[in-house]
Amino acid sequence: MDIRAQVSMVFHLDKCIGCHTCSIACKNIWTDRKGTEYMWWNNVETKPGTGYPTTWEDQDKYKGGWVKDGDRLRLRLQGRTEGLGNIFFNPNLPTIDDYYEPWTYQYDELFNAPEGDDQPTARPISLITGKPMDIEAGPNWDDDLGGSPIYASNDVNLEKLTEHEREQLNEVERLVFFYLPRICNHCLNPSCVAACPSGAIYKRGEDGIVLISQEKCRAWRMCVSGCPYKKTYYNWATGKSEKCILCYPRLETGQAPACFHSCVGRIRYLGLLLYDADRIQETALADEADLVMAQRRIIQDPFDPLVIHAAKANGITDQQIAAAQNSPSYKFVKKWGIALPLHPEFRTLPMLFYVPPMLPVLGKMKDGIYDSSAVEGMGQMLNSLEKARIPVRYMASLFSAGNEEIIREVYRKNIAVRLFKRAQRVKDISAAEAQEALEIGKTTAEEAEAIFNLTSLPTMEERFVIPAFAREEAIEQSLDPYTHKPAAGFGYREAPARRW
């Protein structure tokens, strides 16, 4: 048993209102520099939709993640020797057009235009070439199903649906969408790390944050191709790859990452998980239908004395163990089992989990009429999942590698919590019916109460349980400061610019 700590995130999609405040908070702090304008370390996608970069989930096109090859894992991208062979030209690199060409406007023309009959206009100019350009795509070009005949209908996850189901999604009465905020998953088995020829990408041992060393990066861009979530980005101006750093400077000072802190819907939770690093390989090799369960199994019980002992032997501090015991991620992912990884079939063991959104549960039933009588019997409400506007199969394609039973279990439990609270507060449901719902949802009154509390009423301290972190540049932890001081002088910072 090799117990390690991992910062893990939970996004509660039911609460996401798609306001993009997280994206803006991140952009203002990290990616407003030249070469990073097109990057959105945090982005919010509309589902169904093609996402950013366009159709990123299509690994036949982008070749990200791992493939199970017998009892071995191999990168879908390439073998090691093949990787060196592709070093002069990366055949699976998305280009700027797969994202969008960043632009600004010539605002000064609004003031400097000569007097005339027409209103002056501010022309869009490219932030790459500085020349006027036609805007053909942008971040969230398909926000809220905009242009859905082109975008939403090309969602890779729709391939799993029947023709009939896909047609229904296009009916105006049945239109439905939800938001999917995405950041780096800080995976346990990251394929960006494995794909990097320079060894520049690494996972921090203490908390599992995945970082790219800007000094070691040599711009081979294999991480961009290797990451199935397309969450490493190539900075074309500095010739370095960059990615979400989970705001480690904020975490190290006890603050939540900017996108978490600024989240208007308070959908984001952050906490520590303890996991067994010896089982990474076997977990990543699980059968497709078992991937979600395998990922739950690798997460260890932070109250188990054996786990605590092994964690301490590995140098995990008492504060970290306490944080893991109090972790909202542990509750959502393992204890309650209602948060699921995004596309576990990529086999990178992502450490960002999603509570799937409560869909408009009811779709059109027959003859174009919503049959509201189905809601009255609570058993029927729970079983109406099959008639949900977005088919369960679609959610299974996103969150459980196709295992629909896991999705149903999550939904039954979430519906049970709602019925239980409705019986308490609105009182139009009998206690017996609420009890029946709890049984179908395989939960209890106490658990439902706890889920309700952490979902609806959590304080900042309950949403973000941040232990004392090992600082990225804290020299005390590896070297005597008095030895270090004369060797290093003041600071290490250099401008990330190319002078040659």
Next chain:
Amino acid sequence: MSNTFLWAVFPYIAVALCVFGGLYRYFHDRFSFSSQSSQFLENRMAFWGSTMWHYAIILILIPHVLGFLVPGAWAALIADQTRLYVMEVTGLALAVMATLGLAILIVRRLSNARAQSVTSVMDWVLLGALGLQVVMGFWIAFFYRWGSEWYLHTSVPWLVSLVNFNPQIQYVTAMPLPVKIHMLNAFVILALFPFTRLVHIVTLPLPYLFRPYQVVIWNRKRNVPYDAPTGVASIGPDVPYLRRG
């Protein structure tokens, strides 16, 4: 005098610039120690240009270096007429390929606005020097046949004399102008090495073939040494100021 400078002094200056300039840049500006790829901005021409250029120029450089390092073995190799023909024809074909690849790369940086925006002055200097070099190389291969043979008796003895710090410039001073340009320009390119994107040659990531897939770095010392049954390597403690370079 000028002959002495060109053939007996300049090569040493060029090599010194290459070695010490390269070391200086490696230790003091490792951030920029790479080629700044623009494939992300322009994909199509980059494929044809970069692939053709790199593979052709590497295959051309190998015999150049072999003839210098092991002239005896090289002479034995081309002693057979058929092998000499094969060598010459292959060389000529590769020269065409390299010239074509480089031409595509030059046209790409001239014609594509996005590629232009990440092209520096030194990139143009380097492209000019490399262009001159491959065109001259092709010229020599075409008009001064059997270079794989006479190279051993002209340039190689001169290069060996340079290595021995006893420059014998008479081996090369009587050579035709294109050959002279080719030889001198080779040293110009060496001198340009630390000041251009050429530094990426020495960053070939061979350790990738042998390292574990996963890289884990611990900021503090771990209490327990960790063997890597899962293919997870522990490197560290990684001291920040050593990592900085």
